[in-house]
Amino acid sequence: MRRMQCYKYGVCACVFLYIYYFFGVGDYIYSKSFEDDFDYPLNIDIKPIVAEVMSGKKPSVAPINYYPHRFLTNSGKCSTLEKLDLFIVVKSAMGNFDQRTAVRQTYGQENLVPGRIIKMLFFLGVDAPPKSETQKRIDEEMAQYKDIIQIDFLDNYYNNTIKTMMSFRWLYEHCPIADFYLFTDDDMYISVTNLLDYVHELTASVLEINKTEKERDVNIFSGYVFKSAPQRFRSSKWRVSLDEYPWNKWPPYVTAGAYIVSNKSMKMLYVGSLFVKHFRFDDVYLGIVAKKVGIELTHCPKFYFYKKTYSKIGYRNVIASHGYGDRSELITVWNEQNSVV
The missing domain is CATH 1.20.5 (Single alpha-helices involved in coiled-coils or other helix-helix interfaces)
Known part of the structure; x- marks a missing residue:
């Protein structure tokens, strides 16, 4: 017994x-308390350092986070422009040829909105040998369209932060003139018209509140904002250990599928990232950087992190919706939404 x-x-x-x-x-x-004890490295107030860099001064503290990767291609899309309303950054993978074709035929058209100057580029890494058939097709695609920036890092899920921050670096160094920057995945439905209407209204609202600010000084970082906690389950691909992130909550962050940032916010987020330790989830990382540099996120429910059920009327106010990996579906939906009634 x-x-x-x-x-x-x-x-x-x-x-x-x-x-x-x-x-x-x-x-x-x-887990440590996020509210009482959040101190992600660098464990200092980096806002004065960011201000130093953005004013052209040498930072008083050395950067800790510079990705050692090269741009394998480049583009002069911004080099002759004095004004740019919107720059669209599309994060893509090497083999997603159909998705890139669909983007070019829909919201990636640069003459889409009369009176607005819009530019678009795809950003992707490498995941195949230089002489592979996939790379040869990409080389042909780049020669034909001249709209791909390829970077020499291994393109996989856990390197999304590298892809994101390398695209920020390219914008900061080669195209710092746009009023707004849209970052989106290549499987999103996007309405550029709705997006531009939204940022125009949001900018006017911010300027009304902060009457001393100029339009170019407005900080906007907007999309679908999450407030959540790290997953600790051993079986989860999103598991985060205490060594990697010891706090019980994430800072508010914008889901990475699609989000919009203003000119000043793009620059602050990039410069701030130089002084903020790398983290492998890009949306969480940008949330951490935004908190460290003092940018407040704006929630916009018109950005759908899931695939919103389609109807012609139901999509009239949609800015972005996830789940459009099917080339023909994206083209069909976009054409119907943009047809003259």
């Missing part, structure tokens, strides 16, 4: 330990 009880206790202990380990219970228990 005693042996049976010991066996049961042993089984219960094993189950408890398994649950404790598998669900990361200890990580949840020992």
